[in-house]
Amino acid sequence: MKIQNLRKEANWQERLESIGFGYHSIDNVPFWVDDYYYEITNKEADLIYKATNELWEMCLEAVEYVIKHKQYAHFRIPPYMIGHIERSWENDEPSIYGRFDFAYDEEHQELKMLEFNADTPTSLFETGIVQWHWKKHYFPELVDQFNSIHEQLIQSWTTLKPYLKGETLHFSCVKESLEDLTNLEYLRDTAIQAGIQTKLIYIDEIGWADxxxxxxxxxxxxxxxxxxxxxxxxxxxxxKNICLDIHQAQWIEPSWKMLLSNKAILPILWELFPNHPHLLAAYFEEPEYLQHFVKKPLLSREGANVEMYYDKEMIYATEGEYGHEGYVYQELATLHREETGFSIIGSWVIGQESCGISFRESDMPITTDKSRFIPHVIKY
Incomplete structure (x- = not known):
């Protein structure tokens, strides 16, 4: 797994905007990297594929364990939602997607799960569409990419269609985020291609009547x-209306995903699968013998309020508004590093199967919303 360079094109922004990618830069600083990329081997792609599928099954076992043993206190979930979560699990309410974040130690060829973005994972459009167009632009010859996201989304919606309630599937996000709207409209487009009738409604437009x-x-x-x-x-x-709804609306992602999108699932996984080769040790309390670790808020997003410790001394920290909900402590992972920065691998599971990867790169060893997106190809 290594970085390869390309000649930077003058019109790269226009090329991206022509396919609907309007947030390629943040404050005039490129979020999308167009002039270098990761080249991975088939062996590495196969390792990611197998690890993602295995961890997804382990996560489902962890949800079953939490519900069976009433472990909700670890997750700080409002008590009124517990019944809804349990019903959504017992009714097998469908899940469309999720993204694992992995650290890859190339020297030891180890892939470690950092966390699971199970509810509202970002960068789906970049992974499924933008980097595919990038590949076709720079590599019109036969070059592969670990990316069947588009096809897998359409197939998942097709499978789900008979089980939807009502004739219309609504799609919703906040008004103010171009990134959220772009990803939502991409998902809605794949549902339409699967033959589903859809309607867009913003979160603050959802009403409550009767x-x-x-x-x-x-x-x-x-x-x-x-x-x-x-x-x-x-x-x-x-x-609280979610539990009072007479129709019991079908929410995608379902409420049982609250358990997997919460960092409290990390110590649960370590308890259920101790010393698993793709897991990092994780605990609810700081263990005395863990010298190098990361302190993560249960609900932080995009790397906010994360503290990194080496020899029990804090070496990095990010700001944010999280932490009042509690923390978990996770063994410090070895991140892949190039001259351009530290990278993690995002591995997507859609329709119960691993189907695509992305790379995010940071100047420091904590991935945030400013971290760059790097495309990839598979080297034969």
Whole structure:
């Protein structure tokens, strides 16, 4: 796994914008890296594929364990949501996607799970569409990429279609985020290609009337995909209506995903699968014998409020608004490093199967919302 360079093209922004990628830069600093990329081997791609599938199965076992043994206190979940979570699990409410974040130690060829972005994972459009177009642009000859995201999304929606409630699947996100809207519209487009009737509604446009959620036309919302975190929803004024809804609207992602999107799942996984080769040791309390570790808030997003310790001395920290909900402590991983920065691998599971990867690169060893996206190809 190594970085390869390309000649920087003058019109790279226009090329990306032509396919609907409008947030390629943040404050005029490139978020998308167009002039270098990761080259990985088939062996490395196969390792990621197998690890992702195995960890997904382990995560499902962990959800079953948490629900069976009522371990909700670790997750700081509002008590009124527990019944909803259990029903969504017992009813096998469907999940479309998730993204594992991996650290790759090339020297030891070890792949370690950092966390699982199970509810509202970002960079799906970049991974599934933008880097595929990038590959076709720079490598029109036969070069492969670990990327079947688009096909897998359409197949997943096709499989899900008979089990949707009502005739329309609503899609929702916040108004103010171009990134969220782009990813949401990409997901909605794949659902349309699967033959599903869809409707866009922003989160703040969702109404409540006659004990049910309604859209702007007053029609009941019976199935809805929301690119909006469960932990935000359940703490807002309308959150308790989720359990009062007479239709019991079908939410995608389902509420049982609250357990997997919470960092509390990391110590649970370590308890269930101790010393597993793809897991890092993780605990609810700081263990005395762990010299090098990362302190993570249960609900932090995009690397906020993360503290990194080496020999029990803090060496890096990020700012943010998280931490009041509690922390977990995770063994410090060895990140892949190049001259351009530190990188982690994002590995997508869609329709119960690993189907694509992305790379995020940072100047420091904590990945944040400013971390760069790097495309990749597979070297034969």
């Amino acid at each position: 004990s049910q959620f309604v859209d702007l036309e007053g029609e009941p919302i019976q199935s809805i995909f929301k690119l909006y975190p469960w932990e935000w929803m359940v703490r807002e004024e309308f959150g």
